[in-house]
Amino acid sequence: MDKALILGGTNFIGRNLVTQLLKDVSYELTLFNRANTNPDLFPKTNKLIGDRNTEDIHSISKENWDCIVDLSCYFPETLSKTLQALKSQPKQYVFISTCSVYDNDLQQSTLRNENSPTLICSDTEKIDESPSTYGKRKAECERILKKSGLKYTILRPALVYGKYDKTDRLYYWLYNVKKQNQLLIPNNSGNIFSVTYVNDLVEAIIKSIQMDGLRSDIYNVITYPNLSIALIIDLVSKLVKTDPLVFSVSSNFLKANNIKEWTDLPLWIDNNYFTFNGEKMLNDFQIEPTIIRTSLKETINYYDKLNWQLPKYGIAEKQKLELINKSSL
Known part of the structure; x- marks a missing residue:
């Protein structure tokens, strides 16, 4: 042993x-x-x-x-x-x-x-x-x-x-897709990350x-090398059967309103550099990464058991709605 x-x-x-x-x-x-x-x-x-x-x-x-x-x-x-x-x-x-x-x-x-x-x-x-x-x-x-x-x-x-994650970085988006009617996203959420x-x-x-x-x-x-906030919203909304309204604003708008990347708006990075190649591990370890939809479903099941507590990470709902209204002026 x-x-x-x-x-x-x-x-x-x-x-x-x-x-x-x-x-x-x-x-x-x-x-x-x-x-x-x-x-x-x-x-x-x-x-x-x-x-x-x-x-x-x-x-x-x-x-x-x-x-x-x-x-x-x-x-x-x-x-x-x-x-x-x-x-x-x-x-x-x-x-x-x-x-x-x-x-x-x-x-x-x-x-x-x-x-x-x-x-x-x-x-x-x-x-x-x-x-x-x-x-x-x-x-x-x-x-x-x-x-x-x-x-x-x-x-x-x-x-x-995944299970037991306390950072709320991904959870911020899972919660908002499941519980809120309106979402604020940067640049049509096209920026990718791993x-x-x-x-x-x-x-x-x-x-x-x-x-x-x-x-x-x-x-x-690396489980999924090219994920985006837009893809998360699409996959999660189908899994939890919701259809929130999505409002996209520019990076310049967010920065002008003192919204910080990653912390105020989780997973937002204003570039595509946070992407990484995991082929070496897959080849040497013979690991088949979990399908992204499956991993999100399992993670959602975990938060179901926790009754979807309010995220501690990211901007509050009130500030998000204020930004949405301001962007429409």
Whole structure:
């Protein structure tokens, strides 16, 4: 039985991963986390409680791990301390990175592959906690792992969605299509972006620790490379049987009214650079990504059980209606 250490494991991606791994009797799981999120989950699973940014991380040195899945590393120093704390080299170190590591200034193109340039991270940015340096910090973590001498798999998902997602980025649109009569979209919602269904990411993680002879490498993990808000609205409206009125406004109108990309209007990026090529993973892992309609249906079923709570992300309904009225003047 292989000993698997999961760094994290009770939030979004980790919760889905651990649920699947517990069905496989060939793994003895241990979770290391702060027990701040869903601490009562997986009561029969081994747990190490601690903050990996402190001396607590040395508790992982008590075992020889066959594989490690790192779901919770956001700072380069955190990864360095984790690697230093290992008693021995695992057979595989799986690091969950992000497609946000790619440098949009150096390469402005669609469907970028794993060889595309990544962001540089300064010493100041390595310890910065703001969202603006997230991709840079993850890119630096990748470089540390590549130089470590460990056998690794680095997985770069795009926007991850599905069961247990608390970010509300995709949910904002699911909720609005299901519950609201009027939608505000940018540029006829023609801008495209890539997404990653959490079930596909979990399958890629499990393949990374199961496949014999897998070399150290980096993979984009992509379910649907060319999604758009318009396609989401079309698919979801058919699934939930609604027909909301759609009002399209220009990027200039939104920016003039201080509407920010991605945060105020979720999934809106005023370019097509957030698209990535996942062919390498599909070929090496022999993974068949979930059909986008199927993944959305399963995600909608999850939110049905939660009774469609008001999204915490994106502009409020009142502001949306004000913008719609203003655009019609």
